[in-house]
Amino acid sequence: MAHYSSRMNSRLSQLARHFPRSQANIGYTPVITTPRPSIKSTASRIIMASTPNPAIGGNPRTIHTAACLIIGDEVLGGKTVDTNSAFMAKWCFSLGVNLKRIETIEDDESEIIEAVQRMSNRYDFVVTSGGIGPTHDDITYQSIAKAFGLPLELHAEAYKRMKKLTKPNKFQPGFSWDVDSPAKTARLRMVELPFDKNRDLASQALFPCDELWVPVSVVNGNVHILPGVPRLFESLLNGLIPLIDDRLENPEGGGIWRVIVSTPLPESAVAGYLTELAAKVAAKGVKVGSYPRWGKKNNTVTLVGRDRDYLESLVPEVLANVEGKRIIMEGEADDEPEQQ
Template sequence: MISRLSQLARHLSVGSRSGLLGPATAAISSSSSSSSGGRVLPRAMASADERNSRTIHTAACLIIGDEVLGGKTTDTNSAYMAKWCFSLGINLKRVEVVEDDEAEIIEAVQRMSDRYDFVVTSGGIGPTHDDITYQSIAKAFGLKLILHQEAYERMKKLTKPHHSHPNFSWDVESPAKTARLRMVQLPTDESRDLAKQALFPRDTLWVPICVVNGNVHILPGVPRLFESLLEGLKPFIIERLVDPEGKGIHRVIISTPMSESSVASYLTELAAKVEPKGVKVGSYPRWGKKNNSVTLVGRDIEYIESIAPEVIENVRGKRVNSEDEED
């Protein structure tokens, strides 16, 4: 209870910064900024179009669904996104899971949109009453839910008949049609180019990637769809990556028989030495296994490769392609 009260107090003390006062007054800390028109603007002043065009340094993932928090299903989408971001050189800074609760979704998506360049949400866009992602995100940014005509036409064309609705017709109003229409009523900013607000990466899927506030990308929670659409998103963002050639981030994994405590001092010195080069040193115990893991992660491949032999020698290790290679 004390922890919950302290969190509430903290949110109230930074009301406008966390977005609790609504999109018009939502702001981020002054340390984050972006360039526009030759001058530096606080991120909260950035327009949706500016957010939609800025270089992508950081990302966040919001998983939405009671079934994940209740243990009914296991979230695999955040892990897939983590690997996807790593391969593209995007720094995934945060992953959160929230329940199907409007207030929770609004708070999280406003905060993430303000703080990170690229945001992906997963889940809560189906036809049932508990699928409230679209309506919640629309409220978060003061938008209307509007039938997206292209998504609707694609839905009619690509949706296969289902045995539970043998007499279903798109030309006849029915509860089933109303439920389906929930999935193509998208948060829409009528002042902006509609083509930037709904992307269709796959010709075989009617499901759009709805883009809100320029940097929030709403994806379905079904892993097969999430993965396909996320992969299809690459061509839309490739030119905005730190490294448009897609070299991504480099990782060296070293398997060592030494305990963490025996290499801790060396790794502390190493981390301080390589940090100015943008390299992170990781140490991971592997309980019940004969070896532990040390990793070197960064963008400067040549530098990482130049120090790898020294690290291997100092931890009496061996370079491997995966942590379990030596098991």
């Protein structure tokens, strides 16, 4: 256990260095359009915690592939910049998970239903971002519930944590958890989660961060519903790492490696060689990439794969053929403007 804790702390520290704190502030907001009865009258519909299931979402399969679904009119309308998909891409890469798809869709029930059903069927680990707040346009919970034929139920533990951890709002000075009100009804929408009576309750609502009341609702065993607020999204996603560690292809870390090479040659000059290289290394699961850096002196060539020793064996050949140098991150020491 001590070794496990040490290993996890080391991994989290490594992740922290890769993930800068986002400054974006996506509004945290989802909705059920039907009227809500009071908390007392819904006593028979409150779902209580049960014995934890060691498999997150009740799904023990190894996580090879992942997908990210960004939900929100504000993203598509240019009002908010999406940083969550970029964060998840780095998160997946660091854990050795192959992120296969990122999609952004509007707050539309049919769009959400279609996308989440398709992703759940195709990928091992699916994350959604956005649309789980208190306003009318936040329909993620209800849409995903409908996608899998599930009811929405008030989650007792999430409600308890919400009451304990939510700070008073100066714009709602008379608010009380003991009195029914429109404000209370709106808040309850954020803890009414899709519920599958055939799955263990503890695996359907996870609380990765002790300091946050926000749950990660898990539907169909592999769909994880997260808020769109970057600070919350990042904290909760990182908090899931200990819960999925045993389901990663390489729990010890280092699942995927990347070699980055900076070259002064134009893409047209290295295209032939890179085409031959890509064909040669494909059987080893290595992907070869070429990325122009417009307006900069050098371009970038990358090698990505799971066999670190094999990647390292290719480096001398690549450096020679593209007349390049190995770097740690793109732009390192070669960001001088291109000479006109």
